[in-house]
Amino acid sequence: MTKQHANWSPYDNNGGSVVAIAGADYCVVAADTRMSTGYSILTRGYSKICKLADKSFMASSGFQADVKALQKHLSAKHLIYQHQHNKQMSCPAMAQLLSNTLYYKRFFPYYAFNVLGGLDNEGKGCVFTYDAVGSYERVGYSAQGSGSTLIMPFLDNQLKSPSPLLLPAVDAVTPLSEGEAIDLVKTVFASATERDIYTGDRLEIVVLNADGTRYEYMELRKD
Amino acid sequence: MGDSQYSFSLTTFSPSGKLVQIEHALTAVGSGQTSLGIKAANGVVIATEKKLPSILVDEASVQKIQCLTPNIGVVYSGMGPDFRVLVRKSRKQAVQYHQLYKEAIPVTQLVRETAAVMQEFTQSGGVRPFGVSLLVAGFDDSGPQLFQVDPSGSYFSWKASAMGKNVSNAKTFLEKRYTDEIELEDAVHTAILTLKEGFEGQISGKNIEIGIIGEDKIFRVLTPAEIEDYLAEVE
Numbered sequence: 387m388t389k390q391h392a393n394w395s396p397y398d399n400n401g402g403s404v405v406a407i408a409g410a411d412y413c414v415v416a417a418d419t420r421m422s423t424g425y426s427i428l429t430r431g432y433s434k435i436c437k438l439a440d441k442s443f444m445a446s447s448g449f450q451a452d453v454k455a456l457q458k459h460l461s462a463k464h465l466i467y468q469h470q471h472n473k474q475m476s477c478p479a480m481a482q483l484l485s486n487t488l489y490y491k492r493f494f495p496y497y498a499f500n501v502l503g504g505l506d507n508e509g510k511g512c513v514f515t516y517d518a519v520g521s522y523e524r525v526g527y528s529a530q531g532s533g534s535t536l537i538m539p540f541l542d543n544q545l546k547s548p549s550p551l552l553l554p555a556v557d558a559v560t561p562l563s564e565g566e567a568i569d570l571v572k573t574v575f576a577s578a579t580e581r582d583i584y585t586g587d588r589l590e591i592v593v594l595n596a597d598g599t600r601y602e603y604m605e606l607r608k609d
Numbered sequence: 610m611g612d613s614q615y616s617f618s619l620t621t622f623s624p625s626g627k628l629v630q631i632e633h634a635l636t637a638v639g640s641g642q643t644s645l646g647i648k649a650a651n652g653v654v655i656a657t658e659k660k661l662p663s664i665l666v667d668e669a670s671v672q673k674i675q676c677l678t679p680n681i682g683v684v685y686s687g688m689g690p691d692f693r694v695l696v697r698k699s700r701k702q703a704v705q706y707h708q709l710y711k712e713a714i715p716v717t718q719l720v721r722e723t724a725a726v727m728q729e730f731t732q733s734g735g736v737r738p739f740g741v742s743l744l745v746a747g748f749d750d751s752g753p754q755l756f757q758v759d760p761s762g763s764y765f766s767w768k769a770s771a772m773g774k775n776v777s778n779a780k781t782f783l784e785k786r787y788t789d790e791i792e793l794e795d796a797v798h799t800a801i802l803t804l805k806e807g808f809e810g811q812i813s814g815k816n817i818e819i820g821i822i823g824e825d826k827i828f829r830v831l832t833p834a835e836i837e838d839y840l841a842e843v844e
Contacts, residue, residue: 470718474709482711 401584403533408511410450448529477504526558615735686773728762775807
């Protein structure tokens, strides 16, 4: 008697890739805008990037319904924080909150693969990368989603991250300028679009620095 | 607690609009040993009498001033056992905050949550209000802060305050000697002099307790030897 398996899954994967790169005084968060299911495209213009706080942007690939719920949850928590503290949450604080929120659903996870990017309390760029259940680490750059296996090795090659096992801890923020980092992001997505069927259509880039926040867009291949 | 015979609130309004239990709690505080706090320009000092019921009591085992976090300390007037319960709860709240945000809890947030606990006990079934008033001293990104929390759950920020037996004399004394530019060292001397005003018997490093927090943002309780040094300077 073989075990009966569910013929319905609560999850779906809507595909897409997300990337974030931290600089000395800026942070770049980027994601493609294609939303898929199976081999079909649901829409070519869906934003995977969410502003959680003035200096915290989250980009998430995976199951967008769970992503939307996660974004709403964190935004609500941030609003309460603002009411109680009379100020915005710092990016490292948001990073810990996101980790706790994900682990809270350890046994029915948010199917979301997140990168959190922003500026820390000193104005330096920070990027936090997560798995679906909240394990996280502060890094200099990261990629998640369907194209991450294509993107990450290239970022490793270009940005030469020091080992997280080194003591004393070595700062991983890239010495690249803001413009160079944005060009790198555009290159990386153009390449990923070539070989990953779930990545493409348009690239949305969010750039955070001391002057504020800027949005940039670039067309990607639509096939 | 729901099924208990005492699932109604014991703290109820009197016709005059007062919560008599809270008034009585404040009386318990008012007959407790004097404690005080002074906020300086570069830190905060809190102090209290430590009168023990007998010379046989090991005074080193009695700690009336406690730290809630590395940068927040607290002293009380009133019932010691009630104080210990609040210290436990506050410490847990501070740790939970850190687990959520990986940041040290701001003084205002911890005071708010502690006050909320004290208020709960004025509106819950089968419990009585806490018989303590707290003076919370802390140093965070907003600078040095001093808060008083009452059994009702109301809290106030003070530049300098006193509680307990000698409160009116102590406050008058503090009003005269306080300046906005007072430095921590001066504040410690002023705290000792204020305690001395209402002190019965010979003041020494063993029958008062002093806690300070400076710009290093580390709260610590002074040793009896350090207190003796300050007392010598004050003489």
